[in-house]
Amino acid sequence: MTSEMNALLEGLSRPQKTISPKYFYDEKGSQLFDRITELPEYYLTDAELEIMQHNVDAMAAMIGKTASLIEFGSGSSLKTRILLEHLEDLAAYVPVDISQDHLWSSANKIRVEFPGLDVLPVVADFTQPFALPKPDIMPIKNVVYFPGSTIGNFEHEDAMSLLRVMYQEAGENGALLIGVDLKKDADIISRAYNDSAGVTAAFNLNMLRHLNTDYGANFNMDEFMHRAVYDEDKGRVVIELVSQSDQLFEVGNREFAIADGEAILTEYSHKYTLDGFAAMAHEIGFEVERVWTDAAQLFSVQYCTRD
Numbered sequence: 001m002t003s004e005m006n007a008l009l010e011g012l013s014r015p016q017k018t019i020s021p022k023y024f025y026d027e028k029g030s031q032l033f034d035r036i037t038e039l040p041e042y043y044l045t046d047a048e049l050e051i052m053q054h055n056v057d058a059m060a061a062m063i064g065k066t067a068s069l070i071e072f073g074s075g076s077s078l079k080t081r082i083l084l085e086h087l088e089d090l091a092a093y094v095p096v097d098i099s100q101d102h103l104w105s106s107a108n109k110i111r112v113e114f115p116g117l118d119v120l121p122v123v124a125d126f127t128q129p130f131a132l133p134k135p136d137i138m139p140i141k142n143v144v145y146f147p148g149s150t151i152g153n154f155e156h157e158d159a160m161s162l163l164r165v166m167y168q169e170a171g172e173n174g175a176l177l178i179g180v181d182l183k184k185d186a187d188i189i190s191r192a193y194n195d196s197a198g199v200t201a202a203f204n205l206n207m208l209r210h211l212n213t214d215y216g217a218n219f220n221m222d223e224f225m226h227r228a229v230y231d232e233d234k235g236r237v238v239i240e241l242v243s244q245s246d247q248l249f250e251v252g253n254r255e256f257a258i259a260d261g262e263a264i265l266t267e268y269s270h271k272y273t274l275d276g277f278a279a280m281a282h283e284i285g286f287e288v289e290r291v292w293t294d295a296a297q298l299f300s301v302q303y304c305t306r307d
């Protein structure tokens with residue numbers, strides 16, 4: 001049995017059943033997430049785009065010439081394209097994603113849009129260290145790019161572990177350009193994870209379809225419901241799949257029982273203060289050099305350098 005399957009079974013064996021959010025991202029899951037970013041309730045996209053459009057020249061100046069841009073969790077992001085358009089003499093663009101089909105598709109689109117750019121996709125779980133490809137032009141420095149609010153999906157220790165991987169991949173004289181969602185009015189946050197079109201619910205439930213298709217599970221998707229609740233005291237959204245009956249399911253030839261109303265935790269979405277994130281980054285060895293926010297201060301993009 002693989003270590004990945006062992007981790008999956010261990011999470012489902014806990015008193016609070018848990019499935020890692022990385023299982024959101026098969027091809028369909030990646031497509032659904034792209035749709036989420038276009039929803040009117042999902043403030044994060046508009047806020048981050050506002051930041052990028054108003055400040056991309058300053059970001060490009062800090063990244064500098066002949067850098068290698070390493071995007072963790074690459075998607076079909078408009079934000080990435082805005083950045084690539086303003087980077088001068090980029091040595092390479094290295095998109096990294098666990099979903100191979102989605103990654104190849106996105107990388108090929110970038111190649112078409114940016115002819116001459118050395119695009120070097122890497123299929124990997126970016127929460128673990130991975131080998132960087134060697135571009136044709138030796139970069140002056142590596143800049144890890146982590147747009148969106150994905151850092152908030154990790155509990156504190158896991159977020160720290162991910163920042164350590166980023167620190168390692170950035171290398172000496174490297175940097176990190178990262179999106180960090182900020183604490184704000186609870187109603188704004190709640191609407192973002194409970195959209196009226198039900199796309200977020202479909203994204204959450206697709207995790208079960210992914211496990212059924214690729215991991216030999218037999219979840220009955222009709223017997224689970226999406227739930228997302230903002231815990232203001234802990235500054236995080238708790239996202240779950242709630243069983244609608246007493247039922248049994250199998251994963252990896254193991255049978256599990258789940259009661260009516262019992263939830264499987266699929267994701268947290270933590271919101272930060274600027275000081276709180278800076279303290280986390282500092283503990284790893286990153287120093288926040290510059291922070292950009294949208295006019296409403298809903299979201300931030302931060303440039304961090306390695307010590």
